[in-house]
Amino acid sequence: MDVVMTIAGSDSGGGAGIQADLKTFQELKAFGTSVITALTAQNTMGVDGIFPTTPDFVAQQMNSVFQDFDVKALKTGMLFSAEIIETVAAILKEQDFQIVIDPVMIAKGGASLLQQEAVVALNTKLLPLATVLTPNIPEAEVISGVAIRKEEDIEIAAKIILEKGVQCVVMKGGHLEDLQQATDTVFFSDGTSFKMQSKRIQTKHTHGTGCTFSAAITAFLGKGYSLQEAIIAAKHFVQRAIAHPLNLGHGHGPTNHFAYQEHKETDEVLVYES
Numbered sequence: 390m391d392v393v394m395t396i397a398g399s400d401s402g403g404g405a406g407i408q409a410d411l412k413t414f415q416e417l418k419a420f421g422t423s424v425i426t427a428l429t430a431q432n433t434m435g436v437d438g439i440f441p442t443t444p445d446f447v448a449q450q451m452n453s454v455f456q457d458f459d460v461k462a463l464k465t466g467m468l469f470s471a472e473i474i475e476t477v478a479a480i481l482k483e484q485d486f487q488i489v490i491d492p493v494m495i496a497k498g499g500a501s502l503l504q505q506e507a508v509v510a511l512n513t514k515l516l517p518l519a520t521v522l523t524p525n526i527p528e529a530e531v532i533s534g535v536a537i538r539k540e541e542d543i544e545i546a547a548k549i550i551l552e553k554g555v556q557c558v559v560m561k562g563g564h565l566e567d568l569q570q571a572t573d574t575v576f577f578s579d580g581t582s583f584k585m586q587s588k589r590i591q592t593k594h595t596h597g598t599g600c601t602f603s604a605a606i607t608a609f610l611g612k613g614y615s616l617q618e619a620i621i622a623a624k625h626f627v628q629r630a631i632a633h634p635l636n637l638g639h640g641h642g643p644t645n646h647f648a649y650q651e652h653k654e655t656d657e658v659l660v661y662e663s
């Protein structure tokens with residue numbers, strides 16, 4: 390059994406964060422371990438409160454798992470503060486994992502899940518350790534300092550991000566809402582790139598899409614897929630999870646992790662070199 394890890398915040402509403410990650414790992418038959426950076430009081434309508442863990446206790450959780458398990462791949466999600474980022478980075482520097490970094494900043498409802506002053510630590514301490522970084526458009530803008538207004542800006546921002554030491558960046562297109570397609574563009578540090586395109590589903594139930602996508606990449610990497618294979622397989626996973634919503638809650642409802650097994654016919658991801 391392949392062991393993977395998520396280092397992220399808890400979402401009491403079950404749609405994002407640690408809960409989305411563990412559900413994704415489970416559906417993909419990877420054994421999920423978890424390090425909780427913060428508790429959030431949250432539902433589909435928004436975040437009502439945040440209670441961060443101390444950096445020392447984040448370290449203690451990581452060390453307990455690493456002492457006992459052979460972790461194959463891990464992801465980070467909500468890290469909340471510069472102190473937590475520095476603690477996580479210092480431990481990961483000593484290890485040789487495949488690391489997926491989902492640079493979570495703002496929840497769909499608008500709450501800040503990363504303190505503003507933590508962006509420097511993210512850029513300088515954590516990004517150089519990333520096998521793959523998965524920013525949405527607003528996150529890519531903050532990390533790169535480039536305002537993304539048109540297609541060409543995506544490539545400009547990606548190049549700046551790769552210069553920070555990231556091996557691969559997936560520029561997620563979920564926030565480009567005027568388009569018919571949900572297109573993610575993947576750039577590697579060797580200069581190659583490809584696009585993944587799927588039908589944009591008209592739905593408000595997109596809570597946890599980014600968490601689910603990065604957790605799926607982690608699970609597939611843990612199972613031995615190549616980086617490109619893992620990213621493409623994860624796009625299939627999230628597409629099915631969005632296409633078959635559970636219609637839960639009164640706001641932005643969660644994605645459907647069961648859909649990967651239950652709706653194998655939903656497979657319309659187009660991949661092409663860019």
Ligand SMILES: Nc1ncnc2c1ncn2[C@@H]1O[C@H](COP(=O)(O)OP(=O)(O)O)[C@@H](O)[C@H]1O
Pocket residue numbers: 524525526561562563564571572573587588589590591592595597598599600602624627628631
């Ligand atoms: N309405 C949608 N239909 C299909 N795919 C979507 C939709 N919204 C987001 N996605 C996909 O979900 C994944 C997460 O993207 P995004 O929503 O941009 O991330 P985040 O949750 O971090 O904001 C990406 O693969 C993106 O293309």
Ligand SMILES: Cc1ncc(COP(=O)(O)O)c(N)n1
Pocket residue numbers: 397398399400405406407429431466467493495496497502595596597598599600601
């Ligand atoms: C604890 C936690 N982590 C991450 C997100 C981001 O969610 P999304 O994937 O919808 O951007 C969230 N809302 N809560």
